[in-house]
Amino acid sequence: MNVPTHYVLALSALMFTLGVLGVLIRRNTIVIFMSVELMLNSANLAFITFARSFGEIQGQVFVFFVIAVAAAEVAVGLALIVAIFRSRRSIDIDQISKLRG
Amino acid sequence: MTSIELGLDVGLFAYAPLIIFLPLLGLLINMVLGRRLGEWFVGTIASLAVASSFVIAVLQFLALNSHPEGAQVLVADWITIGDLDVAWSLKIDTLSVAMMLMVTGVSTLIHIYAAGYMHEDVRFQGDPGRYTRFFVYFNLFVAAMMVLVTADNYLMMFVGWEGVGLCSYLLIGFWYEKGEDGIGNAVAGKKAFVTNRIGDLGFMIAMFLVFWQFGSLNFDQVFTSAHTAGAAAGGVITAITIFLLVGAAGKSAQLPLHVWLPDAMAGPTPVSALIHAATMVTAGIFMIARNHVLFDLAPFSSNLVALVGGATALFAATIAVAQFDIKRVLAFSTISQLGFMIAAVGMGAYVAAMFHLVTHAFFKALLFLSSGSVIQGVEHGHHHVEHGKKTRGAPFDPQDMRNMGGLRSKMQITFMVYVIGALALAGIPPLAGFWSKDEILADASQANPTVFWLLVAAAFFTAFYMGRQILMVFFGKPRSEAADHAPESPPVMTLPLILLALLSMVGGILNLPGFHTLTDWLEYTLEHAHAAEFNLVVAGFSTGLALLAIVLAWLIYGRVAMKKGKPDPLRRILGPIFVGMHNKWWVDELYNFVIVRPYVALARFLAKYVDWRFWHDWFHDIVLARTFQRGAWWLSKAFDLKVIDGIGNGLGDLTKGAAARLRTLQTGYVRNYALSVFVGVILVIGYFLIR
Numbered sequence: 001m002n003v004p005t006h007y008v009l010a011l012s013a014l015m016f017t018l019g020v021l022g023v024l025i026r027r028n029t030i031v032i033f034m035s036v037e038l039m040l041n042s043a044n045l046a047f048i049t050f051a052r053s054f055g056e057i058q059g060q061v062f063v064f065f066v067i068a069v070a071a072a073e074v075a076v077g078l079a080l081i082v083a084i085f086r087s088r089r090s091i092d093i094d095q096i097s098k099l100r101g
Numbered sequence: 102m103t104s105i106e107l108g109l110d111v112g113l114f115a116y117a118p119l120i121i122f123l124p125l126l127g128l129l130i131n132m133v134l135g136r137r138l139g140e141w142f143v144g145t146i147a148s149l150a151v152a153s154s155f156v157i158a159v160l161q162f163l164a165l166n167s168h169p170e171g172a173q174v175l176v177a178d179w180i181t182i183g184d185l186d187v188a189w190s191l192k193i194d195t196l197s198v199a200m201m202l203m204v205t206g207v208s209t210l211i212h213i214y215a216a217g218y219m220h221e222d223v224r225f226q227g228d229p230g231r232y233t234r235f236f237v238y239f240n241l242f243v244a245a246m247m248v249l250v251t252a253d254n255y256l257m258m259f260v261g262w263e264g265v266g267l268c269s270y271l272l273i274g275f276w277y278e279k280g281e282d283g284i285g286n287a288v289a290g291k292k293a294f295v296t297n298r299i300g301d302l303g304f305m306i307a308m309f310l311v312f313w314q315f316g317s318l319n320f321d322q323v324f325t326s327a328h329t330a331g332a333a334a335g336g337v338i339t340a341i342t343i344f345l346l347v348g349a350a351g352k353s354a355q356l357p358l359h360v361w362l363p364d365a366m367a368g369p370t371p372v373s374a375l376i377h378a379a380t381m382v383t384a385g386i387f388m389i390a391r392n393h394v395l396f397d398l399a400p401f402s403s404n405l406v407a408l409v410g411g412a413t414a415l416f417a418a419t420i421a422v423a424q425f426d427i428k429r430v431l432a433f434s435t436i437s438q439l440g441f442m443i444a445a446v447g448m449g450a451y452v453a454a455m456f457h458l459v460t461h462a463f464f465k466a467l468l469f470l471s472s473g474s475v476i477q478g479v480e481h482g483h484h485h486v487e488h489g490k491k492t493r494g495a496p497f498d499p500q501d502m503r504n505m506g507g508l509r510s511k512m513q514i515t516f517m518v519y520v521i522g523a524l525a526l527a528g529i530p531p532l533a534g535f536w537s538k539d540e541i542l543a544d545a546s547q548a549n550p551t552v553f554w555l556l557v558a559a560a561f562f563t564a565f566y567m568g569r570q571i572l573m574v575f576f577g578k579p580r581s582e583a584a585d586h587a588p589e590s591p592p593v594m595t596l597p598l599i600l601l602a603l604l605s606m607v608g609g610i611l612n613l614p615g616f617h618t619l620t621d622w623l624e625y626t627l628e629h630a631h632a633a634e635f636n637l638v639v640a641g642f643s644t645g646l647a648l649l650a651i652v653l654a655w656l657i658y659g660r661v662a663m664k665k666g667k668p669d670p671l672r673r674i675l676g677p678i679f680v681g682m683h684n685k686w687w688v689d690e691l692y693n694f695v696i697v698r699p700y701v702a703l704a705r706f707l708a709k710y711v712d713w714r715f716w717h718d719w720f721h722d723i724v725l726a727r728t729f730q731r732g733a734w735w736l737s738k739a740f741d742l743k744v745i746d747g748i749g750n751g752l753g754d755l756t757k758g759a760a761a762r763l764r765t766l767q768t769g770y771v772r773n774y775a776l777s778v779f780v781g782v783i784l785v786i787g788y789f790l791i792r
Contacts, residue, residue: 020779023772023775024772024775024776024779025772032771093770093771093772094770094772096769096771097768097769097770098769099767099769100767100768100769
C-alpha cells in the first residue's frame with residue numbers, strides 16, 4: 001500500500017484547519033484543548049509524510065519531540081483547567097475574560 | 102663654588118642642611134612624645150637638637166677654614182617658572198657661618214637655661230602642660246633662623262624672615278590669656294606682628310624691585326649684575342636699599358618701627374633673651390650686611406641707614422634711663438644697641454657691626470637671662486611671703502625694679518654675672534662690649550661726625566642706665582618683702598649664665614685691634630671689609646664717658662639708696678624730661694592718635710555704613726534678595742506652571758488617550774487572541790509566499 005504523499009498532506013491540512021476552527025469557535029476549554037492536540041498531530045502527520053517522502057530520519061525524530069512537548073503541555077493545561085474549574089465551577093472560555101482592558 | 106672637588110673637609114659642607122633639620126627633628130619628637138615623657142625629656146631633646154646644630158655649625162667653620170671661598174649646598178629645587186628659578190640652596194660663607202655659630206651657640210645655652218626657667222614659669226602661671234609647647238616653638242625658631250641666615254636668595258631669606266616673625270609672635274603671646282585685661286600679652290604679640298608686617302612690606306617691595314631690575318633673586322647673580330649695571334641702575338638700587346632699610350627697621354626695631362620690641366617683653370624671659378635680644382632682631386643687620394654690595398652702590402641709602410641707626414641708638418637709650426620694669430630697660434637697651442649696629446652697617450663698617458652683633462648677643466642674652474633669674478627669685482620670694490598670709494595681698498609686679506633692692510647678697514651668682522654683663526654693655530675695657538663698640542665709634546669718627554656724636558651720647562646713656570639698674574636692683578635695702586626672701590636660682594639656670602658671662606668677658610678676642618681675626622675671616626664675604634684702626638683717643642674718650650656715667654649713676658642712686666615708695670631721684674633733677682623719657686616720648690600715644698585711632702574709626706565707618714548698611718541692608722537685602730524673589734515668583738507662575746507642568750501633563754494626557762483607545766483591543770476572550778495569532782501567522786506565511 002503506497003498512499004501518495006499529497007493525499008496525506010491534504011489530510012494533514014484538513015486536520016489542522018479543523019483544529020484551528022475548533023480553537024476559534026468552541027467554548028468548552030477541554031474541546032479547545034483537544035483541537036490544539038489535533039493541530040499538533042496534523043503537524044506530526046506532515047512531518048512523517050515528508051520524512052517518508054524524502055527518506056530521511058529527521059522528520060521522525062522531530063515528531064518524538066513534538067509528542068513529548070505535547071504531553072508536557074497537556075499536563076500543564078489540564079492542571080490549569082482543573083484549577084479554573086475549582087474556582088469558577090465552569091470551564092466556559094467566554095466566562096474567563098478577567099484580562100479585559 | 103660647588104663642593105665637587107675632593108677633600109674630606111669640603112665634604113663637611115654637605116652636612117650643612119642638618120643645621121636646619123636637626124631642630125625640626127627635635128620639635129617633631131617633642132610634639133609627638135613630649136607630653137608623655139615629661140619635662141626633663143622635652144628640655145633635653147630640645148637642647149640636644151640645638152646643640153647638635155651647633156656642632157654642625159662648627160663643622161662648617163672647620164670646612165671654611167681650609168676652603169674660605171665657601172660653598173652652595175643644594176637642598177631642593179623650589180620654584181621654576183619662566184625666567185624665575187629659585188632653588189633652596191644653602192649659602193655657606195664666612196658671614197652665614199658667623200651667624201650660625203653665634204645663633205646656635207647662644208641658643209644652646211638659652212635652651213638649657215629655659216629648661217630650668219620654664220619649669221618654674223609654667224607653675225607660676227598655672228599651666229604646666231605648656232612646657233612642651235614652649236620648646237616646640239623654640240626649636241622652630243632656631244630652624245627658621247637657620248633658614249634665614251643660610252639663604253642664598255631673597256625669597257628663601259624671606260621665608261626664614263617670616264618664620265622667625267611667626268615664632269616671635271607665638272612666643273610673645275605665649276601666655277596669651279594673661280596680661281592687662283586678660284589680653285595684654287595677645288595684644289603685644291599682635292602689635293609685634295603688625296609692626297613687622299610694615300617692615301616685611303618694605304622687604305617685599307625691595308624683592309620685587311630686585312627681580313624687576315636684575316631678573317633674578319639669587320644674591321650672587323644680583324650682586325654681579327648690580328656691579329655691571331653700576332650707576333646706570335643707581336635710582337633703582339637706591340630705592341631697593343631704602344625698602345630693605347624699611348624691612349630691617351621692622352625686624353631690628355629701628356625708628357620709627359621700634360614700638361613693638363618693648364611690648365614684646367610680655368614673652369617669657371628666655372624668649373626675650375633669644376629672640377628679642379640676641380638673634381632675631383639682628384636679622385636686619387645681617388640682611389643689610391648680606392646686601393652690602395647694593396648698599397655700597399647707594400651712598401644716599403647708606404647715609405640714611407647710618408642716621409636711622411644713630412638716631413635710634415640715642416632715642417632708645419634716653420628712654421631706657423627712665424623705665425622701672427627690669428626687662429623694659431633691657432629692651433630699650435637692645436633697640437639702642439641695634440641702632441649702633443645699623444649705624445655701623447650704614448657707614449660701611451660691616452665687620453664692626455657683625456663684631457658688635459656677636460658680642461651683643463653674648464652680653465644681652467646674659468643680661469636678659471640674669472634678669473629672668475632675678476624676676477623668678479623675686480616671684481619665689483613673693484610666693485613665700487604670700488604663703489604665710491591668710492588673705493591675698495595687692496597685685497605684685499615681680500619685674501618692677503622699685504620692688505627690688507639689696508639682691509646682691511641674696512642672689513650672689515646672678516649679681517656677679519649681671520655686673521659683668523652690664524659692664525660689657527657699658528663698654529668698660531677689657532670686656533667684649535668695649536672692643537666692638539669702640540670699633541664702631543672709631544669707624545664713625547672717620548666716616549660721619551653726626552652719627553659719631555649721636556652714638557657717643559647713646560654710649561653715655563647706656564652706661565648710666567645700666568649703672569642705675571644695677572644700683573636699683575642689687576644695692577641698697579630690699580624695698581619689698583618679696584625681694585627680702587628672694588632665693589638664688591638652680592644650677593641649670595646659673596650655669597649658662599656663667600658660661601655667657603665668660604663669653605662676655607673674653608668675646609673681644611674675636612677681633613682685637615692688631616689681630617683682626619674676624620675682619621680677616623669676614624673679608625672673604627664682605628670684600629671691602631676694612632679694619633678700623635684702633636683709635637686711642639676715641640677709646641679713651643668713650644671709656645671716660647662711660648665711667649663718668651657710672652659715677653653719676655652712683656651719685657644719684659647709690660650714695661643714698663632709693664627708699665620704698667619714694668619717686669625716682671632723677672625725676673627731681675630732670676623734671677618733665679624724665680616724664681617724657683618714662684613715657685617713651687609718647688611715641689605709642691602718637692601712633693595711637695595718628696594711625697590707630699583713625700584706622701579704627703575708618704574701620705568702624707566701613708563696617709557700619711559701607712558693609713552693614715550698604716552691602717547688607719541695601720544691596721544684599723533689597724537688590725539681591727528682592728530681585729531673586731521676583732524672579733523666582735515669575736518663574737514659578739509663568740514658567741514652571743505653564744511650560745514645565747504643561748509638558749508633564751501633556752505627556753500624561755497623551756498616554757491616557759492612547760491607552761483608552763488601545764484598551765478596546767484587550768477583550769479578555771481567548772479566542773480573540775487566538776484569532777489574532779492565526780491572522781498573524783497567515784500574514785507572515787502569506788508574506789513569505791508572495792515575496
